[in-house]
Amino acid sequence: MIHPLSGATLNRLPDASVPAIPKYSYSSILNDAAKISWQVQDLIGDDRPLDFSKAFLPETIAHTQGISCLTSDEQLILNQIRGNSYLHLFGLVEEFILPLVVNHVQFIGCETIEATQAYLCFAQEESKHINLFRQFATAFARGFGFRCEVIGPPRTIADFVLQHSQLGVALVTLHIEWMTQRHFLDSIHSNQDEPLDRQFCSLLKHHWQEEAQHARLDTLMVQDLAQKLDDVAIESAIDDYIAIVQYLNEGLKTQVQLDIASLEIPIARTLTATETEEIRQVQEFSYQKGFLISGMTHPNFMQTVQELSPAGYARIAAIANTFSSSDG
Numbered sequence: 001m002i003h004p005l006s007g008a009t010l011n012r013l014p015d016a017s018v019p020a021i022p023k024y025s026y027s028s029i030l031n032d033a034a035k036i037s038w039q040v041q042d043l044i045g046d047d048r049p050l051d052f053s054k055a056f057l058p059e060t061i062a063h064t065q066g067i068s069c070l071t072s073d074e075q076l077i078l079n080q081i082r083g084n085s086y087l088h089l090f091g092l093v094e095e096f097i098l099p100l101v102v103n104h105v106q107f108i109g110c111e112t113i114e115a116t117q118a119y120l121c122f123a124q125e126e127s128k129h130i131n132l133f134r135q136f137a138t139a140f141a142r143g144f145g146f147r148c149e150v151i152g153p154p155r156t157i158a159d160f161v162l163q164h165s166q167l168g169v170a171l172v173t174l175h176i177e178w179m180t181q182r183h184f185l186d187s188i189h190s191n192q193d194e195p196l197d198r199q200f201c202s203l204l205k206h207h208w209q210e211e212a213q214h215a216r217l218d219t220l221m222v223q224d225l226a227q228k229l230d231d232v233a234i235e236s237a238i239d240d241y242i243a244i245v246q247y248l249n250e251g252l253k254t255q256v257q258l259d260i261a262s263l264e265i266p267i268a269r270t271l272t273a274t275e276t277e278e279i280r281q282v283q284e285f286s287y288q289k290g291f292l293i294s295g296m297t298h299p300n301f302m303q304t305v306q307e308l309s310p311a312g313y314a315r316i317a318a319i320a321n322t323f324s325s326s327d328g
């Protein structure tokens with residue numbers, strides 16, 4: 001299906017069973033992690049300012065250029081507001097991923113020391129990412145000049161997520177880490193045409209460099225946790241994953257309302273009800289595609305879920321398709 005907003009092919013879950021998950025090893029993940037050595041100050045700071053004459057997010061993530069009620073300047077401002085919300089949303093999810101990983105280190109102990117090392121490295125990198133997103137958000141606030149509201153506080157959202165089973169939260173984390181790959185590979189790596197802000201491109205690239213290890217560790221974490229559970233507990237974890245996705249979906253819808261309110265200030269006009277409705281429809285689908293569908297339909301996420309529970313896989317596929325068809 002070609003979506004009219006993006007011009008991109010929507011990823012549909014295949015009907016046939018998907019291939020088996022490749023076997024990841026802690027030693028190869030550790031080796032790959034050791035090759036990455038960037039620091040937050042390498043990506044953002046006084047000598048690396050954001051360029052507010054450019055878009056921050058690729059059109060395949062922000063979906064602002066097709067909004068007919070906005071001028072091109074107003075579309076650019078909305079794109080930058082989306083850039084700011086991207087920083088906050090990722091900073092927010094990292095705040096429940098970090099305790100999940102720290103808990104898992106305690107759970108596995110030191111029996112397989114390479115696993116312990118790999119998860120500790122994962123936790124250290126996620127805390128660096130929280131700092132990365134905060135530093136970018138500070139640079140945004142300084143340069144944009146207008147206050148943009150975001151959902152939260154992150155602690156409240158993390159508390160809601162973390163009250164679910166560890167396997168349910170691990171599945172959400174797996175979804176998010178593979179989604180990060182799509183944000184880089186689909187929208188930056190193979191996209192040389194859009195004149196985007198260099199620092200944001202760098203953020204997406206460097207974040208994915210480390211998420212590539214995290215996604216493989218999440219896969220191992222999910223397999224490890226599931227091994228100790230019976231079928232009923234696994235289905236309950238799928239329930240948890242779905243409950244968290246639905247909760248995040250409601251949060252994204254709220255974020256759309258906040259983005260529209262934030263937009264009215266720098267564009268210095270009040271949007272009509274018709275204009276607001278057009279933006280709401282386009283942006284709700286945009287957030288769902290970028291943050292929910294892209295994770296739920298990532299082939300590696302699908303493989304892991306199908307291995308865990310074919311019935312759970314079918315339920316998640318059905319919800320992804322509901323999101324895919326809910327635009328407009």
Ligand SMILES: [Fe+2]
Nearest residue numbers: 094126129211
């Ligand atoms: Fe991260």
Ligand SMILES: [Fe+2]
Nearest residue numbers: 126177211214
């Ligand atoms: Fe991560």
